[in-house]
Amino acid sequence: MKSDLLVIIPAYNEEENIENVVSFIQKKYSKYDYIVVNDGSRDHTADICRKKGYELLNLPVNLGLAGAFQAGLKYAYARGYSYAIQFDADGQHRPEFIEPMLERIKEGYDIVIGSRFITTKKGSSLRMIGSKMITVAIKLTTGVRVADPTSGMRMFSKNMIEEFAKNLNYGPEPDTVSYLLKNGAKVSEVPVCMDERQAGESYLNVVNSGKYMLKMLISILLVQNFRKRG
Numbered sequence: 001m002k003s004d005l006l007v008i009i010p011a012y013n014e015e016e017n018i019e020n021v022v023s024f025i026q027k028k029y030s031k032y033d034y035i036v037v038n039d040g041s042r043d044h045t046a047d048i049c050r051k052k053g054y055e056l057l058n059l060p061v062n063l064g065l066a067g068a069f070q071a072g073l074k075y076a077y078a079r080g081y082s083y084a085i086q087f088d089a090d091g092q093h094r095p096e097f098i099e100p101m102l103e104r105i106k107e108g109y110d111i112v113i114g115s116r117f118i119t120t121k122k123g124s125s126l127r128m129i130g131s132k133m134i135t136v137a138i139k140l141t142t143g144v145r146v147a148d149p150t151s152g153m154r155m156f157s158k159n160m161i162e163e164f165a166k167n168l169n170y171g172p173e174p175d176t177v178s179y180l181l182k183n184g185a186k187v188s189e190v191p192v193c194m195d196e197r198q199a200g201e202s203y204l205n206v207v208n209s210g211k212y213m214l215k216m217l218i219s220i221l222l223v224q225n226f227r228k229r230g
Helices: 018-028 045-052 064-078 095-105 126-142 158-166 174-182 206-221
Strands: 005-011 033-039 056-059 083-086 111-115 154-156 187-191
Touching (some): 005 064, 005 095, 018 033, 018 045, 018 095, 033 064, 045 056, 056 064, 064 158, 095 111, 095 154, 095 187, 111 174, 126 174, 126 206, 154 158, 174 187
Parallel strands (some): 005 033, 111 187
Antiparallel strands (some): 083 154, 111 154
């Protein structure tokens, strides 16, 4: 029986993690449909998915997280899913929080974010300072406080799935959340816990984290004022 929720798992060079992530969802959370979006991985991610018979959308080139997730949303739109959630392939996201996020979005929200910082204070690392600054920037430009704007665990309604599927310049990033808030989207947060990456290394090292935070701030404070909606 088809679920009304699709779990989208973008994966780039996640051969060390993908089997654990998908097999856990299959065994414990089989009520949800899922799709692995292999983002042009250079390792054996796609081979493992094929061998295990996982639901796979295989991209021939690397599009980056935004492009891979948008491809997943196009898949969700084409197949008529009511909800879709971004779920990391590195083992950081915990599927037990999908249900409370689903309950929340069914209350009439467009986007529900799995937030680490509703009841927990942010630390003083460069990434956390950047997250605080993005929270302030979104508040200044939209009037809405988003406690965990950089959380990758985001759930989208049917309307948002269509919005992302039909607009090529949409990536699931804090600046897009800010833009959609300005355009009337209803956003909520649900408290979650996240684990450390199970294996491998994240591309978000200190330098890349700094670049990312700066890019988001510039986009939220300046670029979004000129963005056109499709």
